[in-house]
Structure formats: C-alpha cells, structure tokens
Amino acid sequence: MQTIMLSVEEHLKKYIGDPKIIEKLISYLDRHENVGEEIFPYLGEKEEELYFPNDTLPKETFLNRIPFYFHRPQKNLGQLGELKHYLHGIIREDIYNERASEYIEHLFVTLEKMHYHHQLDVEQIFNYPIKQTGQACQTEFIFQWSHYLDLIDTLQPSEKMPKHLIVSYNDALEKSGLPPIIYPLKQLYDYEYISRVGQIFRVSGTFPCDDSGHPILRWIGLRVKNPERVWAQVNDRLQGDLYVQAGPSTAIWGLNCWGELEDGTDVWYPLHIGPQLMEFDNEELKRIRQRYGYTQKELADAIGASLRTYQKWEAGQTTPDSHNLLRLMNVLDIRDTKEITRFLDVEDVN
Incomplete structure (x- = not known):
C-alpha cells in the first residue's frame, strides 16, 4: 500500500488545516514514537476510543489515518458521510460483535488502501456509499466497494465509482470467477413476500438491472418459469418493485424467504405455481389419511364414495372431482388445496 509521500507538516496542513492543532500535534509526534488515545483530548478534539482498535498506534499508522480522523463533512455541499458512521456500522451489527476490534482495524486498512492506492478522496469514500444506498453506516458496502476496486485493477479499465456498484461489482465478481451477490x-x-392483482405478481427489494432497465434475475433471490413478462420499477438506487405477469404455466419461487435449512443451505420457496403446473398429490392424500387413522373404506364411506373409486385416487389412477375434493378436505381438516397439491420443483426451471 502506498503511504503518505508529503512531509509530515504538509500532510497535516492538507488534512487538518488549523495551525494551532498542527503545532500541538507536531510537538506530540516529536516526543512519541507511538500515539495513544489521549491524542484527541490533547488536541482539543472529542475523544474517540473506536479510532484505536488497540491502545496505541505506531506514528506512521496514525499519520496515514489523519485524513479520516479529521474529516468533517461540508453539509452545504451535500456531504453527509464521516468516519463515525462506518465505525458504528460495525459495532451495531451482531455479526461483528465478537470481533469488533478486528473489523475496526480492517476498516481502517481498507480506507487507507482506497485513499492512498486507489486514489479516492476522503469525501468520495465517505459519501459514495450513502448516495448508492440512501443510508449511512453502510460499512459492508465499503468492504464490497474496496474489493471491487481490487478486482478491476486486474480487469479492463472500469469506473471507480460506477453508477450502480451492485451491478458493476457482480459483473467484476463473475469475470473473476467468483460467485455474485444474490x-x-x-x-x-x-x-409475506409476494402480492397479487389479477395475474400480476409483485415483489419488493433491491434489484440489479442492466443498462436497459431489465432486472438481472440471476442476481436476484427470485426464480421464474414461463413468465409472460418480467419488469422492474426501481429508483436511482435500484430499490423498488419487480413485477411478473403470469400465465397458466408460470411458476415463481423466492430464495430463503422463511429461512435457510438447518445446515445453512438455501431453500427456494414456492410463491406461485400456475394451474398447468399443479396436480393432485395422491401420495400426500394417503399420508394424511394414515395420520388421522382412517382405513381406505372408512374414508370412502365418510365422503360417500365407493371403495374402488377412492383406491384409484390414492393409486394416482384418477383424481377426485371438485365435489369429492371438498368432502375430502372437510373430513381430513385440509384447509388449503396446497396441502394435497404437487407442483413443479425449482430444479426444473430452465
């Protein structure tokens, strides 16, 4: 990583500006090889213990981090981001809790690389994530952006701050042989994850789209078979709604909508299955009957059907008509036809 090339005094003037603070800081640095947390109250600044993952920092490391410590957003210029946002983005997330100090150090190393190696201004580093996501404290975005910058170093020249990072980053991941973000x-x-008006189904979220505004489905936790039309209505941050116009053979699944499997692997949940992809589940009918302790004859008698007719249903030779299906559901306390419906599996999606 490239470190500061300016003299210490020039570096401090560039990123601090206040002559009194600079004078005190140079005096402190002349007397210490390592810098401790007391440096901020000594300079008249608010003490920020999160700035130091460890009790002290080597002098050179501290100097390299001066641009981030002393950056103050100019809100009149539309700047909002600052260091504390991204530090809080670590300490507020459960996934970081046990290793917060490690991730804070990782954040600083990431910021240094983006600033000194990738030549991004501090204002750009702190504000681009907010403009892209509409939220502060998006530390994970910083890490993804930094990884994207590393990837494009080895690819064709690309924008450091693309219009939509989630699209450019996934593209760079795939070109590098890495799995994209879904x-x-x-x-x-x-x-609930899907709503319906007639044959138009709607889901919400963040949806990567191509230059023509079409959703890139392979990067979205949605699988669709045989749609009549798929389109998205999203804002500048690619957040909004995705629509599917369904036909009789359309099927829609959502990824991990109600959780992953116990071993952490993915689950595709059916959100809609078109009528031409559904069929009566004779095996499930048998399981439900056995669960309630009925014999075939007892259940056939209960719904007013012959034993032979019922046996054909369980054998999958015929299916009950609507009249008998309603009677079966009543006797077996089946509250939704989905309980005795078999439909296309997600693995069959083309």
Whole structure:
C-alpha cells in the first residue's frame, strides 16, 4: 500500500488545516514514537476510543489515518458521510460483535488502501456509499466497494465509482470467477413476500438491472418459469418493485424467504405455481389419511364414495372431482388445496 509521500507538516496542513492543532500535534509526534488515545483530548478534539482498535498506534499508522480522523463533512455541499458512521456500522451489527476490534482495524486498512492506492478522496469514500444506498453506516458496502476496486485493477479499465456498484461489482465478481451477490426479496407484510392483482405478481427489494432497465434475475433471490413478462420499477438506487405477469404455466419461487435449512443451505420457496403446473398429490392424500387413522373404506364411506373409486385416487389412477375434493378436505381438516397439491420443483426451471 502506498503511504503518505508529503512531509509530515504538509500532510497535516492538507488534512487538518488549523495551525494551532498542527503545532500541538507536531510537538506530540516529536516526543512519541507511538500515539495513544489521549491524542484527541490533547488536541482539543472529542475523544474517540473506536479510532484505536488497540491502545496505541505506531506514528506512521496514525499519520496515514489523519485524513479520516479529521474529516468533517461540508453539509452545504451535500456531504453527509464521516468516519463515525462506518465505525458504528460495525459495532451495531451482531455479526461483528465478537470481533469488533478486528473489523475496526480492517476498516481502517481498507480506507487507507482506497485513499492512498486507489486514489479516492476522503469525501468520495465517505459519501459514495450513502448516495448508492440512501443510508449511512453502510460499512459492508465499503468492504464490497474496496474489493471491487481490487478486482478491476486486474480487469479492463472500469469506473471507480460506477453508477450502480451492485451491478458493476457482480459483473467484476463473475469475470473473476467468483460467485455474485444474490439480492434477497424484501418482506412486504406479515411474513409475506409476494402480492397479487389479477395475474400480476409483485415483489419488493433491491434489484440489479442492466443498462436497459431489465432486472438481472440471476442476481436476484427470485426464480421464474414461463413468465409472460418480467419488469422492474426501481429508483436511482435500484430499490423498488419487480413485477411478473403470469400465465397458466408460470411458476415463481423466492430464495430463503422463511429461512435457510438447518445446515445453512438455501431453500427456494414456492410463491406461485400456475394451474398447468399443479396436480393432485395422491401420495400426500394417503399420508394424511394414515395420520388421522382412517382405513381406505372408512374414508370412502365418510365422503360417500365407493371403495374402488377412492383406491384409484390414492393409486394416482384418477383424481377426485371438485365435489369429492371438498368432502375430502372437510373430513381430513385440509384447509388449503396446497396441502394435497404437487407442483413443479425449482430444479426444473430452465
């Protein structure tokens, strides 16, 4: 990583500016090889213990981090981001808790590389994630952006701050032989992930789109078979809604909508299965009957059907008509036809 090339005094003037603070800091640095947390109250600044993952820092490391410590956003110029946002992005997330100090150090190393090696201004580093996501404290975005910058060093020349990082980053990942990020669906209400008006189905979330505005489905936690049309209505941050116009043979699945398997592997949940892809599940009918302790004859008698007719249903030779299906559901306390419906599996998607 490239470190500061300016003299110490020039470096401090560039990133601090205040002559009084610079004078005190040079005096301190002349007397210490390592810099401790007391440096900030000594300079009249608010003490920030998160700035030091360890009790002290080597002088050169501290100097390299001066641009981040002393950056103050100019809100009149539309700047909002600052160091504390990305530090809080670590300490507020459960996934970082046990290793917070390690991740804080990783954040600083990442910021240094982006600034000194990739030649990005501090204002760009701190504000680009907010403009891309609409939120502060997006530390994971910083890490992804930094990885993207590393990847494009070995690829064709690319923009350091692309219009949509989530698209450019996934493209760079795939070109480098790495798995892309799959963006999950957002819960709409009451643990539901899809809504329907007629034959138009809607899901919400962040949806990578190509230059023509078409959603890139391979990067979205959605699988669709035989749609009549798929389109997205998203804002400048690619956040919004994705729509599927369904036909009789359309099927839609969502990734991990209600959780992963116990071993952490993915689950594709059916969100909609078109009528031409559904069939009566004779094996499930048998399991439900046995669960309630009925014999075939007892269940046939209960719904007013002959034993031979019922046996053909369980054998998969015929299916019950709507009249008998309603009676079966009543006797067996089947509350949704999905309980005795077999449909296309996600592995069959072309």
